[in-house]
Amino acid sequence: xxxxxxxxxxxxxxxxxxxxxxxxxxxxxxxxxxxxxxxxxxxxxxxxxxxxxxxxxxxxxxxxxxxxxxxxxxxxxxxxxxxxxxxxxxxxxxxxxxxxxxxxxxx
Numbered sequence: 001x002x003x004x005x006x007x008x009x010x011x012x013x014x015x016x017x018x019x020x021x022x023x024x025x026x027x028x029x030x031x032x033x034x035x036x037x038x039x040x041x042x043x044x045x046x047x048x049x050x051x052x053x054x055x056x057x058x059x060x061x062x063x064x065x066x067x068x069x070x071x072x073x074x075x076x077x078x079x080x081x082x083x084x085x086x087x088x089x090x091x092x093x094x095x096x097x098x099x100x101x102x103x104x105x106x107x
Contacts, residue, residue, distance in 0.1 A: 001025055008074050020046045023070050026077040026107055034104045039096070042067040054098055064096030079106030 004022035007014035023046040038054030075081035
């Protein structure tokens with residue numbers, strides 16, 4: 001995690017295995033902090049989780065989806081980038097009425 005965040009703070013991209021592990025660690029932390037299955041959070045190509053309480057999604061494309069690149073996920077998950085700013089800038093793509101992670105970030 002430290003190596004990935006150091007790279008982010010220096011404006012560079014961490015090595016692929018380091019970035020993958022950091023993304024997965026933060027996704028796991030979000031799933032533990034906000035358990036549920038109503039929102040799918042995608043950080044391709046490294047991972048996806050379901051979180052937040054509410055109606056459970058089981059088939060097809062979920063109605064509530066949050067998707068972003070790995071660097072944006074590290075930034076919003078650690079408070080280096082504000083959620084609303086990331087959404088406004090188009091760095092986070094959201095769909096559905098439950099797709100607001102702001103109450104659960106930063107981790």
